[in-house]
Amino acid sequence: MVRQRFLIPSCGGSNPPTPAIKVGNLMLFFYRFRILSYALANIKNLIVRAFLLGIYAYACGAILLFLSGDSDISLGSIKHILYYLYKYMKFCYYNWNNLSYGLVIRLIVALLLPYFIYKTLASIKWKYFLRRLIIRIIAVIRKKREDTLKENQPKKGAQNDYQDKVNAIKNILMHDIEKTIDKRLYDIFIAKRKPEYKDFSKNTE
Structure with missing residues (x-):
């Protein structure tokens, strides 16, 4: 609670005591304090x-820059674009009665289009x-x-068929070669060892 200091009235007058701190200053202080507390609580x-x-x-x-066709200012310069907007709004404010329809339409489009977007x-x-x-x-x-x-798959199937045919031909050739080798070995090592039978019937006659 704020203490108030009262002044002692003079002996000759009958004026009521006046507070040293004015009520207006106190209310202004409370308003500023509330604004500061609100700002700190909602700073985010x-x-x-x-x-x-x-x-x-x-x-x-x-x-506005795009509609005006002013190519002197690049879109990457944020400072210059904001300053351009400030000059445009200032010009429209001080020359509102003398604005043309083109300027008014550009201003309305520039103000409403970002809002609708x-x-x-x-x-x-x-x-x-996103999901x-x-x-x-x-x-x-x-x-x-799946399409790939x-x-x-047909290419792999054709390759598998071709590989199967090649393997079958290999097996047939290997089988024929083995048979030929076996026959040749038989003729060399076994057929020559058999005894030769002579025909004695001619001599007996």
Whole structure:
């Protein structure tokens, strides 16, 4: 509680005592204190709003720059775009009665278009949209893989058939070669060892 110090009235007058601290100054102090406490409690929201306001001002300046056809200022210079927006708004404020329809239309478009873009982006359900987008991308990738596998399967089947035919021919040739070798070995080592039978019937006669 704030203590108030009263002045002692003079003996000759009947004026009531006046406080040393005025009520207006005290109320102003309380208002400032409340504003400061609100700012400290909502500093995060204030920073976000200030950031969004800066983006909105930059978008308005960029649209005005694009509609005006002024190519002297690049879009990458944020400071110059904001200063261009400030000069444009100042000129419109002091010359409102003398503005042409083109300037008014450009100003309205520059002020409303970023707002509608923001509302459109804010109305999108980003979680659902991103989930559907990811599912769509995965489905496209899977379909491409399946198509690639289907295209490669006939090639693999033809290669397998060709390999089977080659293996069958190899087996036939190996079997024929083995038979030929066995026959040759038989003729060399076994057929020569058999005794020769002479025909004695001619001599007996």
